[in-house]
Amino acid sequence: MDHLVISFVGKDQPGIVDKLSGIIQQHQGNWQNSSLHHLTGTFAGVIEVSASSEHIEALNQALQALQELQVQTQITTPADSGEQAAVTLELTANDRQGIVQDISSVIHQQGGNLIKLVSKQGAAPHTGQTMFNAKAQIAVNQTQLDTLISALENLADDLMVDISQ
Structure with a gap:
């Protein structure tokens, strides 16, 4: 199985997920992981899809043909995580400019790999x-x-x- 990583952004409107999932199903793809968000009038997301190599290129072309979304795709194979463990951290601080850069820099300098970051202000x-x-x-x-x-x-x-689980 190959994997297709899809990132997209477009004006928010009803039916975007339905349209994407329909194209994926039509090309025998399996929706694996995703992160989808409404952000200031836009809808953006990243989706990981698995599909057989005989269907992956047609799926890629169908996604690229969408007029209402800016779509980027990357065909890839799953990576081996090796000896590294996945850890989830919850971070809270007074908001300030540059906080994400400071946090990501420390993670990198200490040999960590940032897999996912979900942040918000409140x-x-x-x-x-x-x-x-x-x-x-x-x-x-x-x-x-x-x-x-x-x-x-x-x-x-x-x-x-x-540290949370």
Whole structure:
């Protein structure tokens, strides 16, 4: 099985997921993983689809022909994760410019690989101050996990790091 990673963005309108899933099914693809979001009047997402090599190119062409979405695709094969463990971290801090760059830099410097990052801004319950909240899935060698968490916590006095499952 080959895999097709699809990223897309377009004006939000009803039926986008239905249209994408219909094209995938029509070409015997299997929707594996996805992250889809409404962002300021647009709809954007990333989808991983598996399909046999005899159907993958036709699927790719059908997706590229969509007029209402900007679509990019990449045919790939699943990677071997090796000795690295996937860890989910919940990060909370006062929001500030550059916080994502600071966090991603520490993860990289400590030998981690950022697999998934979902972040949002929100108001703190009692003060109303703008807070940064993120859930990050990271692949890291288990022996480096404590060092990684310490390095993240040392970024700022207000950064809290929790390991979740």
